[in-house]
Amino acid sequence: MGNDCILYVEDNEHDSFLLRHAFEKAGVRHPLHVVADGLQAISYLTGAGPGGNGAEHGIPCLVLLDLHLPVVSGLGVLEWIRAQPPLTTLPVIMFSSSANPREVARAYRLRANSFIVKPSDPSRLLEFARLLKSWWLEYNLFPGADGVNSRFSHPRADVPADSPALAQC
16 A cells, blocks of 8 residues: 555553554564544644655555544544545554444444454453454555555565465455
8 A cells, every 4th residue: 555554543542552562562563653633643644744644654554543532533534534535445443442333333334444342451452463463464455556456565474475375356
């Protein structure tokens, strides 16, 4: 897509700290860029204002998006992302403490790629980080700039580049 950065939209500094720590323990090498509200997320994705990534950083490879955010809600950010032609295929994982069925259903209607309830136990958060690394950052194919699925940005060492396992289904 653009780069290896993961954009984490989270207003709770403690949650950000814990996830960063879990990523380090899980060996997630993708930089984690944290913004504290929905408006900052939109600014980052457009490259405008402080924290904006602009042409220097490109579009993140993945967005972890909290649901209950100040200024613009997580669902508002998701709706905005899906309305932007260059971002329509950007993988967005809702990552929230809420398991409200209405909010989950609305997130999927707005085309969230996944909805995960934040684990409160540190060992479960580490398990989440390991699973995210494996599934989203190693196995998942991301759309290329031309809209076609691209190969892994970080190919797995145990899978040859020409392996059928890497072929698009």
